[in-house]
Amino acid sequence: LEVETVALVVESAWFKDVIGGVHGDYNAIMVLAQMDINDDLIQVILSAIRSITGEHMPVQFITGHTHYRGSKDIDNYSS
Numbered sequence: 001l002e003v004e005t006v007a008l009v010v011e012s013a014w015f016k017d018v019i020g021g022v023h024g025d026y027n028a029i030m031v032l033a034q035m036d037i038n039d040d041l042i043q044v045i046l047s048a049i050r051s052i053t054g055e056h057m058p059v060q061f062i063t064g065h066t067h068y069r070g071s072k073d074i075d076n077y078s079s
Helices: 013-019 040-053
Strands: 029-033 059-063
Touching: 013 040, 029 040, 040 059
Parallel strands: 029 059
Antiparallel strands: none
């Protein structure tokens, strides 16, 4: 098992291929992340997704590192 940094993953070929639709079309993206919704890395992931898909692709983050319930609108098409 090898743990990679978020910055490395969002620059990797497999991430860009999947988000870019190389393996099929999709209408939304769901990101499962073991981090707090207020973690700065959420914005790193969303920015990488937005750079490939544009600003109108719905993106839903499901996070869970902390033990509270919360929600947050990150931009007009993501939460």
